[in-house]
Amino acid sequence: MPTGLRASDAPTLQRLCGSDQRLFLRIGQLLQAKLAFTEPALGEIVGNEALKKLALDKRMREVDATSFATLLAEHGGDGDLVLVDGEGEAGWRVIAVVDELGNPLLAPAPAEVGGAAILATLSPALRAPVEGLLHAGGDEQRAAALEQLRYAAPPLSVVSELMPMLLADGAELVRERAINLLVAAGAQIAVIDLVRALQRGDLAQLGRIADAVSNLA
Incomplete structure (x- = not known):
């Protein structure tokens, strides 16, 4: 799907x-x-x-x-x-x-399921915290794993690969930690503000940043 x-x-x-x-x-x-x-x-x-x-x-x-x-x-x-x-x-x-729907040209490769596809490209220092995040169970465990990953200082390319999974997480704590990870990775301020406003349902903020967002590449 x-x-x-x-x-x-x-x-x-x-x-x-x-x-x-x-x-x-x-x-x-x-x-x-x-x-x-x-x-x-x-x-x-x-x-x-x-x-x-x-x-x-x-x-x-x-x-x-x-x-x-x-x-x-x-x-x-x-x-x-x-x-x-x-x-x-x-x-x-x-x-x-x-x-x-069911289009074979759009079907993801099995190796990409669950975000595991990026593991093979990571350095040992990053692989352990990313694996910890992917295997974490409860909300607190996932949030703690995100903190450990933030301290490991992953590049923005790695954070971007994980972001769809993280921002779809059902726990608000996890989503907020994901935004902190985005900040630490050096994402554009307009992107960070937009993601934060969308996650919080802040219509006033969305309106304020609309011009900045429209200039994003």
Whole structure:
């Protein structure tokens, strides 16, 4: 199942939404409700006024596969979008283009599952804390593992690989520690501010940083 774009993909979300800040902010709110969009699906929405109205519909926060199909028809959608619920990460729903589902060209390589693919490229000093993070169980253990990883000073490229998994974590403590890791790795201030605002649902902050985010590469 497609995982969809997450808060860590904020530059891509901003690029797709362009100057439509209302849509960009709404996507952030839907991410708070664990509703994500794939890049092709969001591209379809941006280019279609009827689908934009669908994305802005307040009922989208609570949709399941059936009610999404109903809303899509109500807004005059062309039927190429589908909501996949309960087949990927627990609690997440993803809106995708029909052709993405089961597409062998989009299937991840088995070695990449769970973030383990990066382990082989890491130095011994980084491998141990990353392995500890991947195998940590409870919320406190994952948070502690993130602190250990921060002290190991991983480069931004490694942190970026882990960020989608970390920001999708159900524990607020873990997500906050993930943002601290992003700061320590030297991410752009606009990216850090955007990820933090999306995670906290801070609409006022999202509005304040919109111009800075639009300039991200």
